[in-house]
Amino acid sequence: MKIKIEQKILAKNEDYALANRKYFKRNNIFCINMISSPGSGKTTILEQTAKAMKDKLNIAVIEGDLYTEFDADRIRKTGLQAVQIETKGACHLTAEQITKAVHKLDTANLNVIVIENVGNLVCPSDFDLGELVRVVVLSTAEGDDKCAKYPKSFVQADVMLINKIDLAQHLDFNIAKVKRDARKLNKDLKIFEISAKTSYGMNKWFNWLTLATKALKH
Amino acid sequence: MKIKIEQKILAKNEDYALANRKYFKRNNIFCINMISSPGSGKTTILEQTAKAMKDKLNIAVIEGDLYTEFDADRIRKTGLQAVQIETKGACHLTAEQITKAVHKLDTANLNVIVIENVGNLVCPSDFDLGELVRVVVLSTAEGDDKCAKYPKSFVQADVMLINKIDLAQHLDFNIAKVKRDARKLNKDLKIFEISAKTSYGMNKWFNWLTLATKALKH
Numbered sequence: 183m184k185i186k187i188e189q190k191i192l193a194k195n196e197d198y199a200l201a202n203r204k205y206f207k208r209n210n211i212f213c214i215n216m217i218s219s220p221g222s223g224k225t226t227i228l229e230q231t232a233k234a235m236k237d238k239l240n241i242a243v244i245e246g247d248l249y250t251e252f253d254a255d256r257i258r259k260t261g262l263q264a265v266q267i268e269t270k271g272a273c274h275l276t277a278e279q280i281t282k283a284v285h286k287l288d289t290a291n292l293n294v295i296v297i298e299n300v301g302n303l304v305c306p307s308d309f310d311l312g313e314l315v316r317v318v319v320l321s322t323a324e325g326d327d328k329c330a331k332y333p334k335s336f337v338q339a340d341v342m343l344i345n346k347i348d349l350a351q352h353l354d355f356n357i358a359k360v361k362r363d364a365r366k367l368n369k370d371l372k373i374f375e376i377s378a379k380t381s382y383g384m385n386k387w388f389n390w391l392t393l394a395t396k397a398l399k400h
Numbered sequence: 401m402k403i404k405i406e407q408k409i410l411a412k413n414e415d416y417a418l419a420n421r422k423y424f425k426r427n428n429i430f431c432i433n434m435i436s437s438p439g440s441g442k443t444t445i446l447e448q449t450a451k452a453m454k455d456k457l458n459i460a461v462i463e464g465d466l467y468t469e470f471d472a473d474r475i476r477k478t479g480l481q482a483v484q485i486e487t488k489g490a491c492h493l494t495a496e497q498i499t500k501a502v503h504k505l506d507t508a509n510l511n512v513i514v515i516e517n518v519g520n521l522v523c524p525s526d527f528d529l530g531e532l533v534r535v536v537v538l539s540t541a542e543g544d545d546k547c548a549k550y551p552k553s554f555v556q557a558d559v560m561l562i563n564k565i566d567l568a569q570h571l572d573f574n575i576a577k578v579k580r581d582a583r584k585l586n587k588d589l590k591i592f593e594i595s596a597k598t599s600y601g602m603n604k605w606f607n608w609l610t611l612a613t614k615a616l617k618h
Binding site: 321352353 | 405437438439465466467468470489491518519520521522523539541542543545546548549550551552564566567570571
């Protein structure tokens, strides 16, 4: 019984995800689903990306949180459009919520939509939102054993951002081990070592985003 | 339909939780359910607690992870009993899993069982495991906005450990704000500032654990 209900929920989600993906492709919008634990630095990465890319790409952000509009407010301060989804306790976003959030955006001339999922390394990985690319963020403060413990988030990602590289010197975090573990799960994973705080490595991420967005049009 | 199924799952969980709680009380076992995001330092806190308390309290640990036996292995190296539960992808532990895990422990002369829940600040808070006390861990690296964003974990906790205090100097983490936010949600919350890595503040946590365990017998 439980399994049947879950299948029904996932099937309904899949319908919305397919429709979202068609919409994004038809409108040349590069849509990213960003997944991580709470506090890995997703919003700071997006603030820095917004500032650096504002003359190059028209980006909008959809923020997912259980409660509060904090993150959408932070993004709006950079000048970008942002829509906040409050899940009121639910542990992940759904494709239907994304469909509704996109309706609230001015999508004329939009190049990129980044969905910042609920801070949770488990549940969001089961829900396709219709994104074109999935980005998993792991901060050095979380420890270097997370790929094996939470494999699904890494298996399904296209890009991995290892954030808070500036803290690594104060931690027992073996970057080479994490990259090895991640590539064991997902040999095609594109990995960037960054610090959104100090800007370390951020240019490579910006370049990748620019090229990936351009590639969509061809 | 979905709501009915959820109610059924939670009602079944509640039955096991009640039985667990009765068992713990009857046997004078102080049971703690420890909840946090991935990588907040729960296992390191337990390793340090195990080493410091080994002549004072007989502690056992039940480890919850999606996959791997890493954490139980770490605990066993300190000399404690540890049982690993692999949820195989599920985002939280259930009371039934705890009932079964307790059967695997030698409970003669046991004073404390610590359940290290799956690293997730959302889903575990909905599932009573039959614990006597709930401890939420927040690391300074996760940011100082987490109480408002994930209130349930803080509302339901008896104790909050603010871990990685040694990193706070490298971060924009306002400890006073976090304590204020947490107490706004839960005025009786007992808060300890600690660093499991440097031992900062750990003695206060050890003393609290010793006293709380003793109080159970009276």
